[in-house]
Amino acid sequence: MGVYDSTLTSKGQTTIPAEIREALNLKPGDKIRYVVSGDRVYLRVKNVRLADLAGALGKPPNGASLSIDEIDDAIMDAVAEDDARIVREWHDGSK
CATH class of the missing domain: 1.10.287 (Helix Hairpins)
Structure with a gap:
């Protein structure tokens, strides 16, 4: 399991690190779902x-x-x- 850091901008935006984009086969326009569970947030790719x-x-x-x-x-x-x-x-x- 890798750990990757990203920075939040003043507009609430962040960049998904290239390694994660490649591992999840993310492309521009793909949807990402955020699942909040307690103090954890999980990302779910919705590129079906x-x-x-x-x-x-x-x-x-x-x-x-x-x-x-x-x-x-x-x-x-x-x-x-x-x-x-x-x-x-x-x-x-x-x-």
Whole structure:
């Protein structure tokens, strides 16, 4: 595990060190999520392409269409599960 330092500007901005950008395959425009847990902050890269999400919600039974509310609920459930998994992994020290 490497430790890297960065400086915060007066506008609240910082530069992610090149080693971290390379290790996480970060590109301009990628989204980064900050997860705050007590006195710790974890970064989560959100650089998934739309094509990578194909089929994430599964197929509705019998080819039925989902309503907007059902799609919203499925997305919110998936995000909540993902966030819980991330926090659990960080607390367990597995990531």
